[in-house]
Amino acid sequence: xxxxxxxxxxxxxxxxxxxxxxxxxxxxxxxxxxxxxxxxxxxxxxxxxxxxxxxxxxxxxxxxxxxxxxxxxxxxxxxxxxxxxxxxxxxxxxxxxxxxxxxxxxxxxxxxxxxxxxxxxxxxxxxxxxxxxxxxxxxxxxxxxxxxxxxxxxxxxxxxxxxxxxxxxxxxxxxxxxxxxxxxxxxxxxxxxxxxxxxxxxxxxxxxxxxxxxxxxxxxxxxxxxxxxxxxxxxxxxxxxxxxxxxxxxxxxxxxxxxxxxxxxxxxxxxxxxxxxxxxxxxxxxxxxxxxxxxxxxxxxxxxxxxxxxxxxxxxxxxxxxxxxxxxxxxxxxxxxxxxxxxxxxxxxxxxxxxxxxxxxxxxxxxxxxxxxxxxxxxxxxxxxxxxxxxxxxxxxxxxxxxxxxxxxxxxxxxxxxxxxxxxxxxxxxxxxxxxxxxxxxxxxxxxxxxxx
Amino acid sequence: xxxxxxxxxxxxxxxxxxxxxxxxxxxxxxxxxxxxxxxxxxxxxxxxxxxxxxxxxxxxxxxxxxxxxxxxxxxxxxxxxxxxxxxxxxxxxxxxxxxxxxxxxxxxxxxxxxxxxxxxxxxxxxxxxxxxxxxxxxxxxxxxxxxxxxxxxxxxxxxxxxxxxxxxxxxxxxxxxxxxxxxxxxxxxxxxxxxxxxxxxxxxxxxxxxxxxxxxxxxxxxxxxxxxxxxxxxxxxxxxxxxxxxxxxxxxxxxxxxxxxxxxxxxxxxxxxxxxxxxxxxxxxxxxxxxxxxxxx
Numbered sequence: 001x002x003x004x005x006x007x008x009x010x011x012x013x014x015x016x017x018x019x020x021x022x023x024x025x026x027x028x029x030x031x032x033x034x035x036x037x038x039x040x041x042x043x044x045x046x047x048x049x050x051x052x053x054x055x056x057x058x059x060x061x062x063x064x065x066x067x068x069x070x071x072x073x074x075x076x077x078x079x080x081x082x083x084x085x086x087x088x089x090x091x092x093x094x095x096x097x098x099x100x101x102x103x104x105x106x107x108x109x110x111x112x113x114x115x116x117x118x119x120x121x122x123x124x125x126x127x128x129x130x131x132x133x134x135x136x137x138x139x140x141x142x143x144x145x146x147x148x149x150x151x152x153x154x155x156x157x158x159x160x161x162x163x164x165x166x167x168x169x170x171x172x173x174x175x176x177x178x179x180x181x182x183x184x185x186x187x188x189x190x191x192x193x194x195x196x197x198x199x200x201x202x203x204x205x206x207x208x209x210x211x212x213x214x215x216x217x218x219x220x221x222x223x224x225x226x227x228x229x230x231x232x233x234x235x236x237x238x239x240x241x242x243x244x245x246x247x248x249x250x251x252x253x254x255x256x257x258x259x260x261x262x263x264x265x266x267x268x269x270x271x272x273x274x275x276x277x278x279x280x281x282x283x284x285x286x287x288x289x290x291x292x293x294x295x296x297x298x299x300x301x302x303x304x305x306x307x308x309x310x311x312x313x314x315x316x317x318x319x320x321x322x323x324x325x326x327x328x329x330x331x332x333x334x335x336x337x338x339x340x341x342x343x344x345x346x347x348x349x350x351x352x353x354x355x356x357x358x359x360x361x362x363x364x365x366x367x368x369x370x371x372x373x374x375x376x377x378x379x380x381x382x383x384x385x386x387x388x389x390x391x392x393x394x395x396x397x398x399x400x401x402x403x404x405x406x407x408x409x410x411x412x413x414x415x416x417x418x419x420x421x422x423x424x425x426x427x428x429x430x431x432x433x434x435x436x437x438x439x440x441x442x443x444x445x446x447x448x449x450x451x452x453x
Numbered sequence: 454x455x456x457x458x459x460x461x462x463x464x465x466x467x468x469x470x471x472x473x474x475x476x477x478x479x480x481x482x483x484x485x486x487x488x489x490x491x492x493x494x495x496x497x498x499x500x501x502x503x504x505x506x507x508x509x510x511x512x513x514x515x516x517x518x519x520x521x522x523x524x525x526x527x528x529x530x531x532x533x534x535x536x537x538x539x540x541x542x543x544x545x546x547x548x549x550x551x552x553x554x555x556x557x558x559x560x561x562x563x564x565x566x567x568x569x570x571x572x573x574x575x576x577x578x579x580x581x582x583x584x585x586x587x588x589x590x591x592x593x594x595x596x597x598x599x600x601x602x603x604x605x606x607x608x609x610x611x612x613x614x615x616x617x618x619x620x621x622x623x624x625x626x627x628x629x630x631x632x633x634x635x636x637x638x639x640x641x642x643x644x645x646x647x648x649x650x651x652x653x654x655x656x657x658x659x660x661x662x663x664x665x666x667x668x669x670x671x672x673x674x675x676x677x678x679x680x681x682x683x684x685x686x687x688x689x690x691x692x693x694x695x696x697x698x699x700x701x702x703x704x705x706x707x708x709x710x711x712x713x714x715x716x717x718x719x720x721x722x723x724x725x726x727x728x729x730x731x732x733x734x735x736x737x738x739x740x741x742x743x744x745x746x747x748x749x750x
Contacts, residue, residue, distance in 0.1 A: 004700050005707065005725045007653045009672055015657075016669055039609060040594045043601030048686050049520065050596070054504075056662045063665035067612075069674055074608035075601070076683055078557045349598060350686055370687075417512050420519060435519040436512050 016064050037061060037068045046075050048350030048373065051389070343399060345377045345384060353377060353386055355400055368394050368403045378422040385430065385446075387419025393432060395446055406446050408432065415440070469514060481523035486531030486539040496530055497521070500594045526595035533578060533588035540577070547603060548573075554604045558611050572603075572610055649724055652710025656703050664699050671696060 037045070037058060044050045045058045062069050344356040346363070351373030354363040368374075374388035382399040391414055393406040408415040421433030432440045432449075439452040474494040478484070483493045500521065501514055531539035551572065555565035578588030593602050657665065663685060670676045670684070671692075678696075682689040704725065711721035 002700075002704065004668075004672075004703060005649075005653070007649055008657065008668075008703060008707075011650065011653050011657055012665075012669055012673055016673060038592070039602050039605035040592070040596045042605040042608075044597035046605070046684070047597045047601045051516075059662035059666045063662060063669050066669075066674065069666075069670060071605065071608045071612060072684055073670075073674075073676065073680060074558050074611065075605040076680070077554070077601070077604060349601075352686075418516055418519065435516045437515075 016066050035061075036065065037071070042068070042072055042075055046072060046077070048352070052371070343379070345379045345400075347374045347377055347386075351375070351388060353400075366400050369405075373418075375418055375420050376422050378424065380424065380427060383427055385422045385424075387422055387432060389418045391415035391417060391419060391434070393419050393422075406449075408440050408449050469511070469518075473515065473518065477518060477521075477523050481527040483523075483527035483531070486527055487534070487536045488527055488531055493527060496526065497523075500526075500596075503594060504596070521595040522598055523595060525599040526593065529590040529593040529595075529599055532576070533586065533590040535578070535586055547600065550600055551603055551607065554607050555611075558608060568607065568611055568614065572607055575610075646724060648711055648714040648716065649707070652707045652714060655710050656706035659706060660699065660703070664695065667692060667695055668699060 041050070041054070041058055045055065045062075048055075050058060062072060344360050346354045346356075348354050348363075348365070353366045353368055353374050355366050356363045368386065369392060372388040372390060372392040374386050374392075376388070377384065377386045379385070382397060384396040384400050385393070386395075386403075387393045391408060393408055394403045395406050396403045408419075415434060415438070417434040417436050417438070419432055420435050422430065423433075424430035428443060428445045430442050430446065431452075432442075434440075440449045441452055442449045474497060475490060477497060478490045478493045481493065483490075488496075497518060501509075501517055505514060505517060528539050528543060532543050551569045552566065555569040555572075556562070559565040559568055572589075575589045578586035578590075580587045589606060593599060660668070667681055667685065670681045671678075678689045678692045682692045685692065687695075707725060708718070708721050711724060712718055716724065
């Protein structure tokens with residue numbers, strides 16, 4: 001491909017002052033008639049917090065000022081990485097189809113090989129038969145719940161609202177069961193899956209009863225200083241389906257929240273819902289514990305899950321072991337550490353939507369609308385709502401794969417102010433706040449909106 | 454709600470509800486830093502005066518205020534006034550970050566430390582004027598994070614120091630150090646058609662601000678795609694694609710401009726082809742030469 005003509009570079013250079021050519025100190029405001037960018041605008045530009053108009057003005061200046069370009073590059077933080085994972089929808093290209101085909105072919109071949117091996121070798125069949133003929137193991141004869149299978153409570157719990165995710169619990173429970181099955185003889189005739197399903201149902205019902213309204217936490221990957229402020233404001237109660245908090249810097253300790261605020265003030269503040277006053281972490285731990293019916297009482301730590309306790313006496317050993325598993329998970333939730341596969345959502349300092357699938361260790365940017373600076377994101381399970389500049393409101397009902405623009409308007413006049421708050425009681429009832437303090441409510445999951453007087 | 458812009462003049466503080474200032478004051482936690490609500494409201498008014506035009510609407514003012522980092526703003530301004538509690542918090546939060554930023558900018562440990570320490574003195578306000586402390590923190594407006602502002606100020610300080618040192622290095626010293634000065638190769642003698650220059654200026658003027666920035670950063674500054682991507686806020690591959698598109702569109706635009714100015718399409722292509730053939734040899738060398746002269750450690 002032909003490149004740019006030399007004249008383009010010559011003209012660019014002519015319009016752009018070379019670094020240091022002015023001789024004056026940078027940042028002094030003016031240099032031989034050229035107004036340089038001050039540190040506020042430079043910092044805001046690097047962090048992508050300028051308005052669209054300001055950004056254009058800054059870019060126009062940067063295109064012509066080598067000094068300021070140099071400063072902007074130096075002012076870039078070392079740790080900020082721009083993640084642009086390919087959205088799931090975009091992966092459905094020919095390469096993905098090819099991969100899918102190959103995978104299907106490999107799976108088919110594998111199945112054929114297994115079938116051949118099973119049917120061709122009599123000794124395997126005999127071994128299978130011999131397993132079935134083993135005497136059944138009495139219930140509860142397996143090993144005690146190994147401590148190693150119970151993850152210790154995190155030393156540095158997350159700030160913000162440690163909230164539950166029903167999907168995480170089931171996955172975590174499944175993992176715990178898998179670990180157990182390795183070390184313990186499976187009681188013949190006992191359906192672990194059925195026990196697990198029952199215990200999960202119990203756990204969900206318990207959490208629903210003890211849960212508070214979903215917390216609309218606008219969480220960001222923020223510096224430690226801001227995270228401290230976040231901690232002091234966040235509620236600690238777990239809430240089914242509410243958005244998990246981002247993982248903070250390691251040294252911060254979890255603090256109970258203050259009185260809940262009625263509405264988030266800025267994009268960095270966590271905004272607990274108006275509702276019951278937040279209680280300190282310990283009390284809330286106790287609250288949830290009390291709300292958990294036996295045999296799920298306690299469930300605080302692996303050490304307290306004694307096999308010989310009164311709960312175990314009421315059920316078989318295996319059943320109590322399985323029933324105890326979700327309690328450990330809930331303990332981790334109470335302490336603020338989400339499960340390793342919980343989907344976390346946040347807004348980056350530059351106003352981009354971010355998602356983490358590994359409990360906050362790594363984050364990937366989710367591109368929805370590049371022209372929007374996002375201010376708030378709220379999730380309940382797979383329902384995700386994000387709001388930002390220019391009245392932008394987006395909703396995803398599939399965990400962030402497909403996003404739909406939600407048109408807030410009154411009498412044909414769309415909202416143009418930034419969306420700074422999103423709260424919902426449930427998936428049907430939501431309230432959206434704008435920068436000017438307007439509130440819009442929906443009672444049908446976003447189909448129709450009404451502005452509150 | 455009407456999306457139309459209000460044409461009234463920018464509302465003064467009296468016109469913005471007091472409740473807005475009160476809300477921001479509470480949010481900032483300014484009271485613990487010894488700032489009264491009135492003090493804080495004055496700071497907010499100063500910030501809005503600085504960034505908004507006279508005809509800014511109420512919603513624009515409110516949006517600006519809502520986007521401010523009010524807590525950090527309160528902290529910075531309290532530090533500037535000498536509030537010890539604020540300064541203690543500032544040191545706890547930002548001392549390490551400032552040193553880390555200095556290390557990332559400057560290559561040497563001692564130089565970086567020295568840079569950070571000198572900036573601290575400016576931030577604390579060791580100088581006074583008319584009995585008032587002069588602190589750089591007074592210029593922080595809360596548009597971006599305090600940490601980002603500190604990095605920008607540090608970068609400014611670093612560049613100023615470096616250039617000062619560069620000016621002090623004599624030609625003799627450079628020669629002794631073994632730096633050799635390569636003679637600049639003369640441009641090939643060719644008459645530059647003014648139409649080409651005009652068409653090029655027009656093509657560059659029609660580019661979007663971001664495109665011009667990308668072009669300048671890549672071709673003039675020699676920045677990597679990754680660096681440009683971080684500045685612009687997109688992926689590296691996006692920058693690469695943008696450069697290709699800019700190249701194609703700029704060529705087309707220049708060609709169209711030349712044709713419009715009386716050249717035939719063939720003449721326009723030839724005029725540009727001559728320039729391109731020089732590009733592959735000369736400009737790259739020039740860019741490398743310029744980079745060598747502008748070395749910023």
